Structure formats: C-alpha cells, structure tokens
Amino acid sequence: MKSFNYYLLLVVVPLLAFTTAHKYYVSITEVHYVKEKESVQIITRIFIDDLEKLVRARFDESITLAVKNESEKVDFYLEKYLTEKIKIKINGKDAVLQFIGKEYEDDVAICYIEIPKIDHISEIEVQNLVLFDIFEEQQNVVRLNINDKKKSFILFKENDKGLLKLD
Template identity: 45%
Template structure:
C-alpha cells in the first residue's frame, strides 16, 4: 500500500517538476532604418538572467546583470559581447556597432545600438547568435524596418541570419 502511494505521488510530482523546470530562451530585436539620420537604430531585449549566466560563463563569475553592479563595467561587457555575437552587414559590408547603453526592465535588459553613416541602403543583414552558445534552444526574433519594407525573422542556431534586400 505504501509503495502504491509512493508511485502515485511520484507520478504526480515528476511531471510538475519537469513542467516548472522548462524555460523558453529568446530575445527580441527591433532594427529601424532612419533615412534622415542615415542610421540603423537597434533595440534588443534579452532576459537579464540569461545574459548574466552567459557573462559569468564567458568573462567573470562575479558579474551581476542588475543595478547593484558597476554599470559602466556592465556596459563594457554588453558592448564586447554584442561585438562578438551580433553582426550587422549593410550593402555587403560588415559595419561597426555603436553601443549606446542599456536600461533595465522587469525581466529583461534593453540594449541600444546604432549603425551610422548608411547611404543608399540596398541590403541589410543581421547575424544574431546572442546566447546560442550557452542555450542551444535559444531563438532570436529580429524585426527589420526600412520605412517602406518591414520583415520579421525567427533566428535559431541552424539559421542565425536575417537578410533584407531592398529593390530600388
């Protein structure tokens, strides 16, 4: 009788534990081309705990992705990580990212980036492998907007590049 109760309890608890342990891994990026300033303005939202885990794995175990950590130092880590994992190509040429800073939201960090001096935009490509080295199931959503053309992409480890070609 005790064994049956144990099995019943186990049958109820195990699925609940598996359900609560499951987590979704994703980020969302909005990239808007501003023809007036000739720049691509990029806003990326990443869950702060995922970003902290990858920073602790790659750089330093003591990094905290919250307000208690030195924000200038944190911006340095974010900028460095984006330079390695977020590649923007404009008209076939890889471009430098101008990391502007970040702000904290309830569950995620909002990162602000700009790619400047874009004349005669014909194509834009974003290769986004943020968090994919630590979380194989990571998905990165990218929304590209050039004013007249809007397109969204779901990037995975197997398909990590969003390409938008404009016909002019």
C-alpha cells in the same frame, strides 16, 4: 474519503505541473532605419538572467546584473559580446556597430546599438548569434523595419542569418 482524495488531487496535480516548467530562451532584436538621421538603430531585448549567466561564464563570475551597485565593467562586457555576436551587412559591406548603452525593464535587459552614417540601404543582412554559445535551445527573433518594408526572422543555431532586399 472520496472527497478527501478529490481535494488531494486538486492540490497535488497543479503543484506537479509547475515543478517541470519549461524554460524558453529567446531574444528580440529590432532593426530600424531612420533615414532622416542616416542611422540604423538596433534594440535588443534579452532576459536578464540569461544575460547574467553569459557574462559570468565568459567574463567575470562575480558579476550581478540589474542591481543598484552594478559593476562598471558590465557595459564593456555587453559591448564586446554584442558587437561580436550581432553582425550586419548593409549593401554587401560589414557595418560597424556602436554600443550606446542599456537599461533594465522588469526582467529584461534592453540594449541599444547604432550604425551611423548610412545614407541608403538596398539590402541588409542580419546575423544574430546572441546566447547560442550558452543555450542550445536559444532563438533570436529579428524584426526589420527598413524604408517602410517590414520583415521578421526567427534565427537559431543552424539558421542564424536573415536577409532583406529592398531594390
């Protein structure tokens, strides 16, 4: 009987542990300045299921991401949302973000954004509000690599901006 209880415990405890798994809400945004191209290149990685929940809530309930026949509207929705929620100031001036496109890798959507015609950066401020309107626990990691200076921020609803001064 003792061995039966022991084996039952070995089976039941792990099952209970995984039924209350915690979900993390995080995105990672990398911002690189490519001086030779006079371009700020931005790569944002967001979990597909979180992004799909957002697109369905804000734009179209019938949208499914990362499927073979994905709606052509997805890029339009992502461009609209990301250019609203990611704000960048370069040298104190608002930058205009251009959505380049996206691809999927495993369970992550990788979105590409660019700010062209930037010949010098003395200061850059990044505000990232992505998914704050859907998930209270959302955190956005921002990694800057500007003129060989690197800095990282963890942004959340109450602290949604990061600043890097270079001069």
